[in-house]
Amino acid sequence: MRRKAGFTLVEIMIVVAIIGMLATIAVPAFIKARSTAQKNACVNNLRQIDSAKEQWAMASMVSTGAVVEAQVNEYMRHGVPACPGSGTYAYNNVSVSPTCTVTGHEL
Secondary structure, X not given: OOOOOOOOHHHHHHHHHHHHHHHHHXXXXXXXXXXXXXXXXXXXXXXXXXXXXXXXXXXXXXXOOXXXXXXXXXOOEOEOOOOOOXXXXXXXXXXXXXXXXXXXXXX
């Protein structure tokens, strides 16, 4: 009798189990890398906003007080970027660094 070539059910189950174990290891690492990338992008956005705010303050000769956000937006090349973590930015005072509503996203 000739035996047909192919994989047995046990061999296929072992391969599926190995793939499942690799996925359980890779998914948390991917989620952590994604959140770290979002945080870094948000911090860079905050730096750009702070720089634009300082440029506006120097051009307007303002050292303290409220910031006119619409005028500061003119100093940003493409406008104020959105927070990658779905937060919002607040930069309404010249002497205070801009902030994000997402916890952990700060300068």
